[in-house]
Amino acid sequence: xxxxxxxxxxxxxxxxxxxxxxxxxxxxxxxxxxxxxxxxxxxxxxxxxxxxxxxxxxxxxxxxxxxxxxxxxxxxxxxxxxxxxxxxxxxxxxxxxxxxxxxxxxxxxxxxxxxxxxxxxxxxxxxxxxxxxxxxxxx
Amino acid sequence: xxxxxxxxxxxxxxxxxxxxxxxxxxxxxxxxxxxxxxxxxxxxxxxxxxxxxxxxxxxxxxxxxxxxxxxxxxxxxxxxxxxxxxxxxxxxxxxxxxxxxxxxxxxxxxxxxxxxxxxxxxxxxxxxxxxxxxxxxxxxxxxxxxxxxxxxxxxxxxxxxxxxxxxxxxxxxxxxxxxxxxxxxxxxxxxxxxxxxxxxxxxxxxxxxxxxxxxxxxxxxxxxxxxxxxxxxxxxxxxxxxxxxxxxxxxxxxxxxxxxxxxxxxxxxxxxxxxxxxxxxxxxxxxxxxxxxxxxxxxxxxxxxxxxxxxxxxxxxxxxxxxxxxxxxxxxxxxxxxxxxxxxxxxxxxxxxxxxxxxxxxxxxxxxxxxxxxxxxxxxxxxxxxxxxxxxxxxxxxxxxxxxxxxxxxxxxxxxxxxxxxxxxxxxxxxxxxxxxxxxxxxxxxxxxxxxxxxxxxxxxxxxxxxxxxxxxxxxxxxxxxxxxxxxxxxxxxxxxxxxxxxxxxxxxxxxxxxxxxxxxxxxxxxxxxxxxxxxxxxxxxxxxxxxxxxxxxxxxxxx
Numbered sequence: 001x002x003x004x005x006x007x008x009x010x011x012x013x014x015x016x017x018x019x020x021x022x023x024x025x026x027x028x029x030x031x032x033x034x035x036x037x038x039x040x041x042x043x044x045x046x047x048x049x050x051x052x053x054x055x056x057x058x059x060x061x062x063x064x065x066x067x068x069x070x071x072x073x074x075x076x077x078x079x080x081x082x083x084x085x086x087x088x089x090x091x092x093x094x095x096x097x098x099x100x101x102x103x104x105x106x107x108x109x110x111x112x113x114x115x116x117x118x119x120x121x122x123x124x125x126x127x128x129x130x131x132x133x134x135x136x137x138x139x
Numbered sequence: 140x141x142x143x144x145x146x147x148x149x150x151x152x153x154x155x156x157x158x159x160x161x162x163x164x165x166x167x168x169x170x171x172x173x174x175x176x177x178x179x180x181x182x183x184x185x186x187x188x189x190x191x192x193x194x195x196x197x198x199x200x201x202x203x204x205x206x207x208x209x210x211x212x213x214x215x216x217x218x219x220x221x222x223x224x225x226x227x228x229x230x231x232x233x234x235x236x237x238x239x240x241x242x243x244x245x246x247x248x249x250x251x252x253x254x255x256x257x258x259x260x261x262x263x264x265x266x267x268x269x270x271x272x273x274x275x276x277x278x279x280x281x282x283x284x285x286x287x288x289x290x291x292x293x294x295x296x297x298x299x300x301x302x303x304x305x306x307x308x309x310x311x312x313x314x315x316x317x318x319x320x321x322x323x324x325x326x327x328x329x330x331x332x333x334x335x336x337x338x339x340x341x342x343x344x345x346x347x348x349x350x351x352x353x354x355x356x357x358x359x360x361x362x363x364x365x366x367x368x369x370x371x372x373x374x375x376x377x378x379x380x381x382x383x384x385x386x387x388x389x390x391x392x393x394x395x396x397x398x399x400x401x402x403x404x405x406x407x408x409x410x411x412x413x414x415x416x417x418x419x420x421x422x423x424x425x426x427x428x429x430x431x432x433x434x435x436x437x438x439x440x441x442x443x444x445x446x447x448x449x450x451x452x453x454x455x456x457x458x459x460x461x462x463x464x465x466x467x468x469x470x471x472x473x474x475x476x477x478x479x480x481x482x483x484x485x486x487x488x489x490x491x492x493x494x495x496x497x498x499x500x501x502x503x504x505x506x507x508x509x510x511x512x513x514x515x516x517x518x519x520x521x522x523x524x525x526x527x528x529x530x531x532x533x534x535x536x537x538x539x540x541x542x543x544x545x546x547x548x549x550x551x552x553x554x555x556x557x558x559x560x561x562x563x564x565x566x567x568x569x570x571x572x573x574x575x576x577x578x579x580x581x582x583x584x585x586x587x588x589x590x591x592x593x594x595x596x597x598x599x600x601x602x603x604x605x606x607x608x609x610x611x612x613x614x615x616x617x618x619x620x621x622x623x624x625x626x627x628x629x630x631x632x633x634x635x636x637x638x639x640x641x642x643x644x645x646x647x648x649x650x651x652x653x654x655x656x657x658x659x660x661x662x663x664x665x666x667x668x669x670x671x672x673x674x675x676x677x678x679x680x681x682x683x684x685x686x687x688x689x690x691x692x693x694x695x696x697x698x699x
Contacts, residue, residue: 009594019259019275021348027588027699028595044697045348046263049269070259071514071624073339075274099511101621112484119512120608123599 179433264683389591397564441499
């Protein structure tokens with residue numbers, strides 16, 4: 001990348017924390033974001049919060065998309081947010097997708113999750129949201 | 140269908156005349172709403188089907204009668220006139236006590252079989268106090284680390300009176316052993332037990348993600364369970380070969396049939412390699428399919444699967460006993476079709492899907508609850524789902540006549556179409572060296588991802604209507620009551636498993652784990668040693684760790 005260039009392709013990490021094996025959504029969104037011109041890394045299944053934070057740093061991503069359908073989000077998300085902060089990634093845009101009861105959404109946002117996309121979310125809107133909100137950092 | 144040449148010619152002439160006159164006039168005035176019409180899985184369909192479309196179908200050869208080859212009209216001679224399907228709701232959450240209460244509730248409300256949902260730590264062989272279990276204990280199912288929990292789960296439920304299905308795969312041996320041990324304590328010997336373990340590891344690599352070991356040793360464990368049950372548990376289904384999860388991951392109806400039967404072929408071959416005789420185990424193989432949205436396609440799918448399996452068993456494997464040729468299946472309505480938007484609409488979707496399963500000849504059925512796009516179902520939501528089955532069974536009249544859609548020009552044509560397309564897939568998989576190889580090469584995964592992507596694109600582009608999601612949308616506050624798993628469950632389960640570990644005869648447990656290791660290392664059937672370990676109150680984590688050390692763990696490639 002040329003020095004002084006202020007934007008690059010948005011880099012996204014799609015991650016599956018915990019033991020949940022349902023990754024139809026994660027794989028689809030990975031592909032849709034890639035088609036939308038972003039650079040996408042998908043972690044695969046069964047990732048610990050530590051592994052996810054580490055990968056986010058190593059891959060120097062702008063966005064972390066977490067997919068959880070097992071109901072473990074309220075246990076896993078605080079840890080993931082804390083580790084990202086510890087790694088100095090407080091500017092990274094964190095979005096969550098999956099089976100999330102509406103009453104948990106405000107709590108997740110308080111932790112620093114930017115947005116939650118439940119079942120039926122339009123992929124077009126997700127792409128738009130990420131484009132609008134990902135922090136374009138100086139390369 | 141066994142029509143005379145003369146009458147077919149007449150139909151053809153009349154059809155041509157109809158197209159050129161009556162139809163053409165209408166089309167000139169009012170074109171159809173789309174250029175092409177396809178099934179939910181993308182099979183192109185015509186506006187009408189006639190005898191011309193099934194002219195090669197021989198009634199006796201290709202349809203026959205229920206309870207007889209090729210079983211397309213039903214696996215039993217009287218079907219629902221003799222006995223209704225088993226109403227079996229997949230359930231489990233929190234601790235064994237809570238799930239036991241849910242089972243008693245469901246039985247009281249008229250459910251006729253049990254189906255256990257285990258939590259993810261149990262399914263992946265971790266104890267509740269393992270770091271990876273954090274947040275997952277009791278969430279998608281009941282936590283079941285030791286025999287102690289299984290004892291509580293079936294407290295007050297006589298195991299000689301119900302049949303139980305357990306959705307368990309990588310650690311099937313351990314959970315089956317726990318069930319046998321609990322039954323023994325109730326005074327019921329294992330030969331009297333009826334039920335099913337899923338034990339279908341291949342689809343875990345493809346769709347469901349709950350694998351532990353690499354494919355080769357996993358296949359060995361699958362066969363261990365089949366061999367053990369064949370010898371000791373004549374009423375037990377030691378495997379439920381599942382298309383459901385692949386369908387949920389995005390597979391089409393054709394892919395669901397093809398990949399499920401390709402898995403089944405792999406299991407049969409593995410059993411034959413073990414030295415089992417085909418007619419000794421084939422009659423206890425069972426299947427599990429999804430009941431998706433496209434009504435006729437689903438009915439045709441179930442029928443096609445039955446005929447294709449009967450042919451495979453007879454022609455490819457030389458099975459002789461009629462029971463070996465029958466494809467018996469459980470169905471579940473398609474969870475992926477449930478919407479978070481206007482959730483009550485899901486009750487209607489489930490009704491249509493359930494009806495397809497019954498018209499398709501299912502042996503047992505789970506109906507999803509309308510709140511499942513949010514969480515595990517509440518009691519009220521489950522009751523409605525169960526009532527849906529009861530209304531179909533007792534009010535709709537569809538149970539009176541066997542395979543009532545048999546002979547429909549469209550359904551028979553579609554059945555043929557699905558069967559022949561699935562056969563082509565199976566040939567392709569055979570050429571790759573079979574299902575295990577096809578999975579190892581990522582072929583099956585790629586095929587499913589492609590279908591899922593196509594489906595999603597159609598939804599995004601509005602070509603595929605999802606009511607309440609991309610059409611007929613309303614602004615709505617979600618006003619349904621949701622079930623919440625108590626956060627204390629994890630702590631309680633950690634305490635219980637630690638209590639079990641400290642109060643058991645530790646020498647006995649250690650000896651049992653050592654025997655398990657020796658059995659695994661030597662390649663003998665692990666079931667007897669697993670049974671001993673379970674009775675010594677070894678935990679699921681301890682037993683699965685022993686096998687992890689012997690077999691290694693599987694690292695999946697990421698394919699999208």
